[in-house]
Amino acid sequence: MKSEPLEVLDKDSYAVACSLVDGCLTCGDVAVEVEVIEVDGFDAVCEDPHGQRGKVGVDLVMPVEAGDRLLIHAGVAISHLKESK
């Protein structure tokens, strides 16, 4: 399913990683699982399961490094993800 990363619509926006999610995008109890690509201070470029990349505020889940999987909501990471069986 995963293909080449999609074009970043606005590299400075905190929206992009939310924009392909089904359902209530931002205001509900819905969050998006992403992978960290690159960390820049308290922001990180992340990629969602569709390959869409965007900026995410990671202040609340520091420390973060490339390869980490995060749960984000409204442009802000709220949790680290663990593997599940």
Next chain:
Amino acid sequence: MKFVDEFRDVELARALGTKIVSLTEPDRHYKIMEVCGGHTHTIYKHGIEDHLPENVELVHGPGCPVCVIPMGRVDDGIAIAKDPNVIFTCFGDMMRVPGGNGSFLDAKAEGADIRFVYSPLDALKMAVNNPEREVVFYAIGFETTAPSTALTLMRAKAEGIKNFSVMCNHVTIVPPLKALMESPDLRLDAFIGPGHVSTVVGCRPYDFLTKDYNTPIVVAGFEPLDLLHSISMIMEQLDEGRAEVENQYGRVVPWEGNLRALQVLQEVFELRPYFEWRGLGFISQSALKLSDAYSDFDAELRYATPGVRVADPKACQCGEVLKGVIKPWECKVFGTACTPENPIGTCMVSSEGACAAYYNFGRFARSKARADA
């Protein structure tokens, strides 16, 4: 797809359905409330009810943030948005929520500068890029969303951004659960707990349900198997006579929550003495406002608002839907005067609203056929 395909396996779904049936007493009627609008959305999108015995009823709770915003608060937001120097920002789902005098979308059509954002951090960026204008963010949502607002305010303060403020409508999850348990017209056997709210608050806040009301709760994820698994865990508890807080969504939800996020919430917000919930009325200490340390960013202190309570339209039965007293299709205006294109009530506005979920995923006909039978 990682973390998705694994939770949509048909064979596992059937196995869980069989297990739930085996745990169900045929002569007992079970009422299980999914608190969260995200769960409601999954239930109807994936037909979860089709895997359940007919005497296991899912009741839709008040966990859709858009649905619980009272009309008067929409009017207050519009009053701010009409200030010609204001860029008013909100989440997209809020745009069509009807107030007493129209929605944000109506106000935008009349000339107010209202823009929707996906993150309050984007609203803050708008303030930086428009220093001659005032940018107001209309904040809604439970504890899932409140950290993003808090973080944005902390960045605004640290960066000395003066032309940014927040109209805070954030609500908290525990008080409405208590109100529901005290409601005389509703008897619930168990709760499916909100997954992403619990990512922030953890599982401990639900202890009162088990201790004070002897009612189980299982915090659940949002994929179809998450929900079926959590329902089977609930049925196991009921079968064994247990009432415990359990966490089905352990891959995401830490038992203690996100301590850093809780710390940030405590710094930026404080509890309001009371707040009006659509359908549930006034609930004490159920919502957040900006703390004294952040009062400079409080839009309600910067701008005059009507602050008038507006009664819901008489035809609208969102309140009873939000309390799980009636099913969406039992509302008098469901699918006729009230549709997603022209919503009267908030439950039809948001895709997470129970009415919109029923309407959009075609569950209405099946539920009605069941009821008629």
